Amino acid sequence: MSGPNGDPTISAEDGIINDDDDFSSEEYEAINSMLDQINSYLDDLEERNDSLNGKLHELMESNRQARLEFRAQLNSHKPQEDSSDGGSKEDVSGTAGQEKDKKINEGS
Numbered sequence: 001m002s003g004p005n006g007d008p009t010i011s012a013e014d015g016i017i018n019d020d021d022d023f024s025s026e027e028y029e030a031i032n033s034m035l036d037q038i039n040s041y042l043d044d045l046e047e048r049n050d051s052l053n054g055k056l057h058e059l060m061e062s063n064r065q066a067r068l069e070f071r072a073q074l075n076s077h078k079p080q081e082d083s084s085d086g087g088s089k090e091d092v093s094g095t096a097g098q099e100k101d102k103k104i105n106e107g108s
Helices: 025-085 092-107
Strands: none
């Protein structure tokens, strides 16, 4: 007869494996209570993590909107400054910023 792990030289009848538990019901209750408490702490931690994640996304969106508004204000004032130079300047930072905003939105 093979053993519990498929070992052909050890059998459960040899007395090597003892499945009798020496724990009392109070010890099981204490372990169950600790596991329930750990589960409760993990649930609370998960809720806090979800809350922080939501707040982070709100902050990122708010930051993105503020940058877009700031960029729009900057662009509305630039043509007046550019016309005084007699030429038009291309706003490279605005285009790069818009590409960055697209990447942020795609990542969330």
